[in-house]
Amino acid sequence: MARKAPESPFVPKLSQSESKAETVSRIAMSMIESDTVSRDAKIARLRQARLAREAAESAAAPAPTKPARRTVKR
Secondary structure, eight states: OOOOOOSSSSOOOOOHHHHHHHHHHHHHHHHHHHHHHHHHHHHHHHHHHHHHHHHHHHHHSOOOOOOOOOOOOO
16 A cells, blocks of 8 residues: 655655555556446446347237136036
């Protein structure tokens, strides 16, 4: 993690390990963010496709009818 800047006009320079950690963290966060955005877009696209398919199926399918009762001989 990065160090907090002290209350002075001079900005402290990060050590080599801190700067590498900051770079890795920034890259990882950007990758996670891009994955989240693409996942949300995919979910929205699939939801729209499912709703359209369900609407088409319900409009095309006739209402179910009861089968005729058969009489039983005794």
